[in-house]
Amino acid sequence: MAEAPTTTRSAAAAAIPAPSAPPALRNPRSGAGAGRMRALDGLRILAALMVCLYHFAGKDGPVAQSWGQSPGQMFPTLSQAAVYGCLGVQFFFVISGFVICMSSWGRSLGDFFRSRVARLYPAYWAAIILVTAAAIVLPVVVKPLRPDELLLNLTMLQQPMGADRVLGVCWTLWVELRFYVLFALFVVWRGVTYRRVVAFCCLWTFAGVLARVAQTPLTDELVMRDHAPYFIGGLALYLIHRYGSDLLLWGIVVMSFLLGQRYSVTALWHPGMDGDFHRSPYVIQLIVAAAFLSVAAVALGWLRWANWRWLTVAGALTYPFYLVHEHLGWFAIRVLHRGWGLPPIPTLLGAVGSLLILAWLIHRYVEKPVGPRLKRAMTTQSARLHAALRMGE
Secondary structure: OOOHHHHHHHHHHHHOOOOOOOHHHOOOOOOOOOOOOHHHHHHHHHHHHHHHHHHHHOOOOHHHHHHOOOHHHHOOOHHHHHOOHHHHHHHHHHHHHHHHHHHOOOOOHHHHHHHHHHHHHHHHHHHHHHHHHHHHHOOOOOOOOOHHHHHHHOOOOOOOOOOOOOOHHHHHHHHHHHHHHHHHHHOHHHOOOHHHHHHHHHHHHHHHHHHHHHOOHHHHHHHOOOOHHHHHHHHHHHHHHHHOOOHHHHHHHHHHHHHHHHHHHHHHOOOOOOOOOOOOHHHHHHHHHHHHHHHHHHHOOOOOOOOOHHHHHHHHHHHHHHHHHHHHHHHHHHHHHHHOOOOHHHHHHHHHHHHHHHHHHHHHHHHHHHHHHHHHHHHHHHHHHHHHHHHHO
């Protein structure tokens, strides 16, 4: 008698159709994540060239000393576009959110950590050595750092430690490192899934807004309130690529763009800007929109036609080129323009071309041999450690 109600309820429950899964929770779209998306490589090299143009023709300071005068006067037309090149960093952050979400899927926390170390550090160490050597040879452009600061730079943690930087662009690497740590602790550690990535995006967005209210250095460093929207937008765009369009995901992307464009305008523009270099807030907004739209086009498959093999090579050169272009570019400009007397445009092209060649050499002779060996060594040692721990237990 006591079992009859249970059987009746079970039969009734079986008669009720189960709710269908939300679109984003169904199986990944066919081909999602398969193969290399060369359009992303094209966007990466475009972003790197934007930043390079900014450092060579869109600002004063050491680059003006290398040219012998302000780039704004030397390139009156080009500098008006170059001044917006710093927004290439926003492109990088959106792409990074997309790529990290894609590459971490199905990986353990250890695999994620080892892949990031093997990817970032070999070229970074090579760039540190090259820029330091150039600073010793020609200290009039960039002065070499003290040994303690130089050694600290090898860790990639010099910025929070308050030391000077060998590479001017490595402030963005500190931003990237914090993104990796946050994503690893809150998503990768338990396994990357749709629900965890969405929850992470929503909570990080809310934490960034609260951090702006708190306005304390610690919360700003932890939450990265000013840079978080770009990473979050990239994460959501990868989910769109993997699972298909979803109102929730597009809402995250739109929210990220709205917050990101506000940060970019307030950081890069203020009323009354004048002089050789000034920016329009409307152009800043358009470039930020272009960063989101271009990665969205990749996510939706609209750029599958951009499948040229040279884009893979260009993508491989992006990271080493980005690391060395600023300071070594100033050295090249000083030598080519003021030493050899080349005109400005040939000097600019020669500097960029020589740095691309150097980036290929770093990729070919440092990244390709050292990165995989470093990763294999860390994997082998990790397996030995786990085996020893199991035997001990």
